[in-house]
Amino acid sequence: MSTLSPGRNGGLTRKGEATRARLMAAAEEVFGTKRYHGASIVDITQAAGVAQGTFYVYFPSKLAIFRELVTDLSNAMRRHIAQSVAGLDDRLAIERAGIRAFIAFVKKHKYLYRIVREAETVDEDLYRWYYRTLAKGYSAGLAQAVERGQVRALDAEAMAFALMGVSDFLGMRWVLWEDREPPEAFFEATMSFIEDGLRPNRDDGGAKRGGLAAEEGRVDPRPRRPRR
Amino acid sequence: MSTLSPGRNGGLTRKGEATRARLMAAAEEVFGTKRYHGASIVDITQAAGVAQGTFYVYFPSKLAIFRELVTDLSNAMRRHIAQSVAGLDDRLAIERAGIRAFIAFVKKHKYLYRIVREAETVDEDLYRWYYRTLAKGYSAGLAQAVERGQVRALDAEAMAFALMGVSDFLGMRWVLWEDREPPEAFFEATMSFIEDGLRPNRDDGGAKRGGLAAEEGRVDPRPRRPRR
Amino acid sequence: MSTLSPGRNGGLTRKGEATRARLMAAAEEVFGTKRYHGASIVDITQAAGVAQGTFYVYFPSKLAIFRELVTDLSNAMRRHIAQSVAGLDDRLAIERAGIRAFIAFVKKHKYLYRIVREAETVDEDLYRWYYRTLAKGYSAGLAQAVERGQVRALDAEAMAFALMGVSDFLGMRWVLWEDREPPEAFFEATMSFIEDGLRPNRDDGGAKRGGLAAEEGRVDPRPRRPRR
Amino acid sequence: MSTLSPGRNGGLTRKGEATRARLMAAAEEVFGTKRYHGASIVDITQAAGVAQGTFYVYFPSKLAIFRELVTDLSNAMRRHIAQSVAGLDDRLAIERAGIRAFIAFVKKHKYLYRIVREAETVDEDLYRWYYRTLAKGYSAGLAQAVERGQVRALDAEAMAFALMGVSDFLGMRWVLWEDREPPEAFFEATMSFIEDGLRPNRDDGGAKRGGLAAEEGRVDPRPRRPRR
DNA sequence: CATGAATGAGATTTCATTCAT
DNA sequence: AATGAATGAAATCTCATTCAT
Numbered sequence: 001m002s003t004l005s006p007g008r009n010g011g012l013t014r015k016g017e018a019t020r021a022r023l024m025a026a027a028e029e030v031f032g033t034k035r036y037h038g039a040s041i042v043d044i045t046q047a048a049g050v051a052q053g054t055f056y057v058y059f060p061s062k063l064a065i066f067r068e069l070v071t072d073l074s075n076a077m078r079r080h081i082a083q084s085v086a087g088l089d090d091r092l093a094i095e096r097a098g099i100r101a102f103i104a105f106v107k108k109h110k111y112l113y114r115i116v117r118e119a120e121t122v123d124e125d126l127y128r129w130y131y132r133t134l135a136k137g138y139s140a141g142l143a144q145a146v147e148r149g150q151v152r153a154l155d156a157e158a159m160a161f162a163l164m165g166v167s168d169f170l171g172m173r174w175v176l177w178e179d180r181e182p183p184e185a186f187f188e189a190t191m192s193f194i195e196d197g198l199r200p201n202r203d204d205g206g207a208k209r210g211g212l213a214a215e216e217g218r219v220d221p222r223p224r225r226p227r228r
Numbered sequence: 229m230s231t232l233s234p235g236r237n238g239g240l241t242r243k244g245e246a247t248r249a250r251l252m253a254a255a256e257e258v259f260g261t262k263r264y265h266g267a268s269i270v271d272i273t274q275a276a277g278v279a280q281g282t283f284y285v286y287f288p289s290k291l292a293i294f295r296e297l298v299t300d301l302s303n304a305m306r307r308h309i310a311q312s313v314a315g316l317d318d319r320l321a322i323e324r325a326g327i328r329a330f331i332a333f334v335k336k337h338k339y340l341y342r343i344v345r346e347a348e349t350v351d352e353d354l355y356r357w358y359y360r361t362l363a364k365g366y367s368a369g370l371a372q373a374v375e376r377g378q379v380r381a382l383d384a385e386a387m388a389f390a391l392m393g394v395s396d397f398l399g400m401r402w403v404l405w406e407d408r409e410p411p412e413a414f415f416e417a418t419m420s421f422i423e424d425g426l427r428p429n430r431d432d433g434g435a436k437r438g439g440l441a442a443e444e445g446r447v448d449p450r451p452r453r454p455r456r
Numbered sequence: 457m458s459t460l461s462p463g464r465n466g467g468l469t470r471k472g473e474a475t476r477a478r479l480m481a482a483a484e485e486v487f488g489t490k491r492y493h494g495a496s497i498v499d500i501t502q503a504a505g506v507a508q509g510t511f512y513v514y515f516p517s518k519l520a521i522f523r524e525l526v527t528d529l530s531n532a533m534r535r536h537i538a539q540s541v542a543g544l545d546d547r548l549a550i551e552r553a554g555i556r557a558f559i560a561f562v563k564k565h566k567y568l569y570r571i572v573r574e575a576e577t578v579d580e581d582l583y584r585w586y587y588r589t590l591a592k593g594y595s596a597g598l599a600q601a602v603e604r605g606q607v608r609a610l611d612a613e614a615m616a617f618a619l620m621g622v623s624d625f626l627g628m629r630w631v632l633w634e635d636r637e638p639p640e641a642f643f644e645a646t647m648s649f650i651e652d653g654l655r656p657n658r659d660d661g662g663a664k665r666g667g668l669a670a671e672e673g674r675v676d677p678r679p680r681r682p683r684r
Numbered sequence: 685m686s687t688l689s690p691g692r693n694g695g696l697t698r699k700g701e702a703t704r705a706r707l708m709a710a711a712e713e714v715f716g717t718k719r720y721h722g723a724s725i726v727d728i729t730q731a732a733g734v735a736q737g738t739f740y741v742y743f744p745s746k747l748a749i750f751r752e753l754v755t756d757l758s759n760a761m762r763r764h765i766a767q768s769v770a771g772l773d774d775r776l777a778i779e780r781a782g783i784r785a786f787i788a789f790v791k792k793h794k795y796l797y798r799i800v801r802e803a804e805t806v807d808e809d810l811y812r813w814y815y816r817t818l819a820k821g822y823s824a825g826l827a828q829a830v831e832r833g834q835v836r837a838l839d840a841e842a843m844a845f846a847l848m849g850v851s852d853f854l855g856m857r858w859v860l861w862e863d864r865e866p867p868e869a870f871f872e873a874t875m876s877f878i879e880d881g882l883r884p885n886r887d888d889g890g891a892k893r894g895g896l897a898a899e900e901g902r903v904d905p906r907p908r909r910p911r912r
Numbered sequence: 913c914a915t916g917a918a919t920g921a922g923a924t925t926t927c928a929t930t931c932a933t
Numbered sequence: 934a935a936t937g938a939a940t941g942a943a944a945t946c947t948c949a950t951t952c953a954t
Contacts (some may be wrong), residue, residue, distance in 0.1 A: 016917065025434050035349050037265045040944060052917045056946065086234030119350050120342075128405060152424070157419035166390045173389050177356060189386035196380070197425030244934065267926060279936045281931085290928065465908030472938065491805050493721045496923060507940045512925065570804075577719050577802050584861065608880070614873035617857050618850045633812060645842035652836070653881030700913070724948060735915045737952085780934065 020058045022048040022224050024072075027065050032111025036066060036122050067126055070119050073112050074130050078137060080105045091145035099167050099191070104183065106175045113176045134161045151198040159198065166194060248286045250276040251298075255293050260339025264294060264350050294353055298347050301340050302358050306365060308333045318425050319373035327395050327419070331410065334403045341404045363388045379426040387426065394422060476514045477502040480528075483521050488567025488620045492522060492578050523582055526575050529568050530586050535591060547601035548651050555623050555647070559638065562631045571631045591616045607654040615654065622650060704742045706732040708756075711749050716795025720750060720806050751810055757796050758814050761819060764789050775829035776879050783851050783875070787866065790859045797860045798823050819844045835882040843882065850878060 012020060026047035030039045041062060045052050059065040083095045084101030106112050119127040138160035145151045151159070170190055174182040182190070242250060243356055255274035258267045269290060273280050276344030287293040313322045334340050347355040366388035373379045379387070402410040408420070468476060486495045497518060501508050515521040540557035541550045555567040564567050567620035575583040594616035601607045607615070626646055638646070685843030696704060710731035714723045725746060729736050743749040769778045790796050801813040822844035829835045835843070854874055858866040866874070 013916075019917080037349070042944085043945080053919055053921090053947080054917080056948095057917065057919095060946095062945070117345070121265070121346050121348055121349060131400075132403040152420075154420055155417040156416060158414045159421060161397045161401050162394045162418050162421050165393030165395070167393070168397070169389045169393030172359075186383055186386045189383040192380075192382055193387060193390050193425040196427070199424070241934080247934080270927080270928085281936050281938090282934080284929070285934065420914095469937075475938080497925085498923085509925090509927080509940055509942090510938080512927095513938065513940095516925095517685070518924070530721050573801070574805050576798075577805060579719070586855075606875070611870055611873040614870045614875060617853045618874055621849030621851070621853030622846045623849070624846045625852065628815075629845050640837055642842045645839040646846050648836075648838055649843060649846050649881040652883070653877040674791070684851055697913080703913085726948080737917090740950070741913070775917080785945095842931050848942085 010182065016058075019048075019050060019054065023055060023058055023065065024069065026116070027069055028073075028109075028111055030119070031066060031069065032114050034096055036062075036113070036118050065124065066115075066119075066122060069124055070116060070123075070130060073109060073115060074133060077102070077105050077109075077112070077184075078134065082137075089192070091142070091148075091150035092198065094141065094145075095163070095194060096191055099170070102167055103175060103187075106171050107181055109178065112173075113172065131164065134164060138164065149200060152200045162197070163194065166190060244286075247276075247278060247282065250278070250295065251283060251286055251293065256301075256337075256339055256343070259294060259297065260342050264290075264343070264346050279293055279309050291351065293349060294347075298344060298351075298354055298358060301337065301343065302361060305330070305333050305337075305340070306362065310348070310365075319370070319376070319378035320426065322373075323371065323422060323426065324419055325392070327398070327422075330395055331399055331415075335409055338403075338407070341399065344400060359392065362392060365450075366392065377428060380428050390425070393423065394418060461484050472514075473511065475504075475506060478506070479511060479514055479521065480525065483525055484529075484565075484567055484571070487522065487525065487572050487574070491570070492518075519579065522571075522575075523576060526572060526579075526582055526586060529565060529571060529577075530589060532565075533558070533568070534560050534590065538593075546597070547604075547606035548654065550597065551619070551650060551654070552647055555626070555650075558623055559627055559631060559643075562627050563637055566635065569627065587620065590620060595618065619650065620653070622646060646650070685740065700742075701884050703732075703734060703738065706734070707739060707742055707749065708753065711753055712757075712793075712795055712799070714754065715750060715802070716798050719798070720850060747807065750799075750803075754800060754807075754814060755809055758817060759791065761786070761789050761793075761796070762818065764909065766821075768845065775826070775832075775834035777787060777827075778825065778877060779847070780875055782852070783878075786851055787855055787859060787871075790855050791865055794859075794863065797855065815848065822847065846881070847878065850874060 023044065026044050027039075030043045030047050033039075034043060039062075041055050042052055044065075045055050048054075055065075059068075081098050081101045084104075085097045088094045088097055105206075116127070116130055119130065135157065139156040142151060142159050142163075143156040146153050146156060170182060170187075174180055174186070250429050251272060253271050253307050255267075258271045262271060262319055270280055271282050272293075309326050309329045313325045316322045316325055318389075338425060340446075344355070344358055347358060363385065367384040370379060370387050370391075371384040374381050398410055398415075402414070409415075467605075479500065486499045486503050489495075490499060495518075497511050498508055499555060500521075501511050504510075511521075520588075523590075537554050537557045538680045540560075541625055544550045544553055572583070575586060591613065595612040598615050598619075599612040602609050602612060622653050626638060626643070630636055630642070687758040707728060710728045713722075714727045714731050718727060721760075725739050726736055728749075729739050743752075765782050765785045769781045770780045772781055800811070800814055803814065819841065823840040824841050826835060826847075830837050832842060854866055854871075858864055858870070
């Protein structure tokens, strides 16, 4: 359940490495089912098949292994998504593929939701790190797409948070609550919402792409809300 | 901080009623700052200025007062939002007003986020109830708007979850993390995303926005999403 | 075994007060026999006849009760000695009475030695406070005696430490090791050593007492220093 | 810091011998700074630069190495003092030189105090052995001096304990607490106290201080202790 | 000789809850 | 209605020691 982090060998023998991995896997399982506060070190070591004291040979505290778990999960998830959209060029296509990849990943790591979300309670900084890191990559991609005129010229961070929110609730509703991927209809409705939210209006951004004027017949110029 | 629930008097004297309210208010504060597991009954009774044993005169357990808190908060929030959009007719206007109302409410009840989200860990059913109840009302409103042609004919529940996700992350990003309302630019970008996501496409009938009545029963056939 | 500190009631009921006292008495016994590190909270609560958790109702930690014990013991001992020499005028007489009082006190509080000395390991500051406080009173008395010409004009603190050392080892040798008061001969030899160490030589200090030359032939004028 | 015990080779190779010595030196340092109970085997092995298991190749237990340390320190100290007074004839001169040597030794072995005193807690018999051995030698020297009339005819053991007490507190006050040798004034005051405590009274033969040789075999009849 | 992984007993401390007053 | 003393189960963490390599 967790071959997430192959590296970070701090001078362990092969055997030690294996034990450590068993503990990490056990922790993912136990934290996922019993929650952080409901999970005791004994639960983890029993699940890993080692003695209680062995835990402390590899981790200084319950919090430490939890943090490592969240970090590993975060890295693995971002890596997985990145690989899934590699090669795609169109941002809307990337969006679609990325969200599917996200859903697939959380489906596979069925405890990711429980673990990451509990981080908010257990270690708020870690939790923020998780989303900020995600948002950063997301924003960068969107900003690039904006430049290319693939998506509307909106604040990239705002879009990133909006999209993360949509995906998060999509995954919560179906993967977390029903333990299944979203029905196609639901998924498509969601994607449609996103795509229309992102897609450049024919009349805006024109400039972006060469300074051309918008075609006539324009509907809803909803632009200038000159606020602030 | 919590005159949320005036009712539910189970045969208490005026004094008893006051003590109970003090305990509820204390619990909101204490759970909000120290988290559920970090908060002890002693913390709550001290904050309320009563003796330890007094707690159990009013609540059967720590979990019970937490549940009641979440329920009260949920009810108060939905009531607040409903009032804020009462009288509005246009769905996009409702959306905008509703999200502003949401932001205002969580800004005022600064612990709402922490408390509600921790419910996921403490009592998962309660947590789902919270969002399902919200989604139900949301979906109903959207379905109506779809019927009226004010928004695209997408699955109402899907839209509701997408919108809840966007709002949730908006509030998290600014109110929870920065303890302030979102900057106008950020807010508008988010609203713009939402509005384009919801608004009927110009080519779905265009008329919508010209003051024309929506055609009855029209269903938006989620159109060409060209991508590759 | 410990009615040492009657005061310091921090808002406890009579019953609570009694429980606290039982714990203090139990701690004196348990620390005395099993040593600080050998004594567990369970040992103490069992000796006191209360449940484990009860300990923490009255003391925040094992260290706290230990500290309080040492402080109480120190105060009681100094009070006891002070009372024993009250009314005496001659310093050598005071010395003798004081040391006898010390021996009697440690004989009665048979664990005082073990407890106080272990303080050096457990809380070094506390240990130093113990001896510094003792030394301060001791020095003051000796300085006064020097002024009166009752003892030789030596640095008072040096004498105080020397005398504390002698007493400490006397008590260790007999009370701690043999659980008895020193044999008279041993005690008298020790006192003789001290007295000669302190007693003014006929040829020194003369000036001290008013510029008068020491009377001829007089041996040890140590007598009438009436004043005050 | 500890080339105290060169011998006791139980069939070790040169390399083993070196490892053992490193462990001893590490133990002195670690016990001295962290105390017996605060020091773990890991602390010692880390300080010695060997693996945890290596410790048990050379010592059967934590207690064992502690005992050996105390024994070595005791032997080294007595040897050092003996050498320092070798050749001296006058007991008062011996006393002075011996105490200076003691102070110098504990100054050099700055952890001696902490280690030896903690022995009282860790292994009471060892602790008594330490002082009894010291007292035995001390008493013998004093008894001889009494016979020679160099010091008053008091019980030798009583004098020995009194002198050990004085020295012990002198070292504690300055070396242990201030990490320095006592100021000369303080030292001289202490020596003066001791010398007058020991020196035969002028009326016991008076000659002592006039450069006259003491009469052979004289026994001081511990004189008038006039107290009330 | 040396290593370092593994053990498990045990210690301190927390805290929701009960109950007599 | 209110109090606060008492409980005991449970949790985290430490560490001396053993053992296979």
